[in-house]
Amino acid sequence: MSDEPTATGIAELLVAARRAGRSLGGFPGAAPAGMTEAYRIQDAAIALWSDTLVGWKIGYIAPERRTPGEPDRLVGPIWSRGCHPSDGPPVEAGVFADGFAAVEAEFLVRLAQDLPDHHGAWTAAEVAELEQQLLVGIEVASSPIPDINALGPTVIAADFGNNNGLLIGPELGAAAGIELVCSIDGEPVGEGAAANLPGGLHHGLATALNVLADRGHSVRAGTVFATGAITGIHPIRPGQHCRVDVRDRSSGDEGPSLELWTVDLDQPS
Numbered sequence: 247m248s249d250e251p252t253a254t255g256i257a258e259l260l261v262a263a264r265r266a267g268r269s270l271g272g273f274p275g276a277a278p279a280g281m282t283e284a285y286r287i288q289d290a291a292i293a294l295w296s297d298t299l300v301g302w303k304i305g306y307i308a309p310e311r312r313t314p315g316e317p318d319r320l321v322g323p324i325w326s327r328g329c330h331p332s333d334g335p336p337v338e339a340g341v342f343a344d345g346f347a348a349v350e351a352e353f354l355v356r357l358a359q360d361l362p363d364h365h366g367a368w369t370a371a372e373v374a375e376l377e378q379q380l381l382v383g384i385e386v387a388s389s390p391i392p393d394i395n396a397l398g399p400t401v402i403a404a405d406f407g408n409n410n411g412l413l414i415g416p417e418l419g420a421a422a423g424i425e426l427v428c429s430i431d432g433e434p435v436g437e438g439a440a441a442n443l444p445g446g447l448h449h450g451l452a453t454a455l456n457v458l459a460d461r462g463h464s465v466r467a468g469t470v471f472a473t474g475a476i477t478g479i480h481p482i483r484p485g486q487h488c489r490v491d492v493r494d495r496s497s498g499d500e501g502p503s504l505e506l507w508t509v510d511l512d513q514p515s
Contacts, residue, residue: 251275253283257290260405263390264295267511269345270390278400281316285461287404288322298326301470303385303409304454306444307399318445319453320399322407324470328386332415336487336505339411341388343484343510346395346408348388350475351426351490353440354381354414355451360466366459370448373455380418382426384490384504385472386411387479388511395479410511412472415490415504421447423496428477429489436477439495443474450474484510 251259251274259274278284292299301324312318330337341347358377388410394401395408402408418424421440428436440447450473458465482488486508492501 253286254290256404257287257294260287260390261291261294264406267340267342268390269342269392269512272393273391273397273401273404277397278404280313281320281400281403284400284403288406289461291406292323295323295325299323300326300329300468301412301472302454302458303407303412303472304450304474305399305402305407306450306474311399317453317457319450319457320403320407321454321457322403322409324409324412324472328411329470330411330413332413332504336507337413338509339386339413339506340511341386341410341482341484341508342390343512345390345392346388347483347508348479348481349428349430349488349506350385350387350479351428351436351438351477352383352385352472352474353418353421353447353476354383355379355447355471355473356381357465357469357471358467361455361464364455364459366456368452368455368459370446370452373452374448380421382415382418382490382492382502382504383472384413384488384506385409385475386413386506412470413504413506414470416502418492423494424501425493425495426476427491427493428480429491430480430482431487435480438476438478440476442476447473482508484508
């Protein structure tokens with residue numbers, strides 16, 4: 247008989263580490279063999295987490311890292327306590343100092359309507375017609391598992407999609423012509439536009455909605471989706487400062503900026 251923990255057992259270990267703010271030496275069990283198993287762990291962890299789910303992060307899965315025929319996006323929950331508006335001074339965002347920690351400049355979509363049961367058949371064109379707001383944001387990608395990204399998409403999906411927070415910026419009129427520039431401690435580390443998202447923003451959102459529908463998750467008005475890294479995945483350490491600037495490439499105008507400081511989540515054992 248195997249001593250490997252069950253999906254619920256793995257979820258309990260991941261949740262315990264996140265609650266305590268401590269890192270893990272690696273994934274606490276065998277890596278999920280596929281996305282179905284990964285989401286079984288994620289759903290078990292969601293059931294254990296004591297917070298309100300307010301959104302979902304969307305992550306791209308490169309062809310060489312996914313099984314043919316599987317979706318090219320994964321999703322992970324975004325929780326209320328880690329979700330911050332950028333309407334004041336820079337926000338403090340917790341990261342796992344001895345785990346994985348990075349920031350990502352992103353376009354966010356906030357849906358303005360409850361979604362009907364669409365049987366997991368959303369298309370990009372249909373999603374583009376939904377009532378929604380486009381915003382700018384910074385995803386805090388952090389996990390107790392130091393090499394989570396190297397371990398692959400099933401491990402990423404199992405551990406909340408490698409999400410530990412979201413900074414929500416102001417509404418944008420449209421993504422066309424808008425460029426995001428990300429800096430850490432005053433040094434530019436990446437820039438990009440919506441065209442950087444493989445398949446496009448609404449393809450990614452449609453794929454995420456279909457994944458959620460297949461798992462039985464309903465989507466309500468106000469749900470926020472972080473649609474994917476625009477400028478790259480930028481490693482960050484506690485005490486560092488991240489700034490994302492919005493630029494209109496067509497006019498050359500400077501738009502709003504978002505700022506956060508990272509703080510150490512790790513606690514003494």
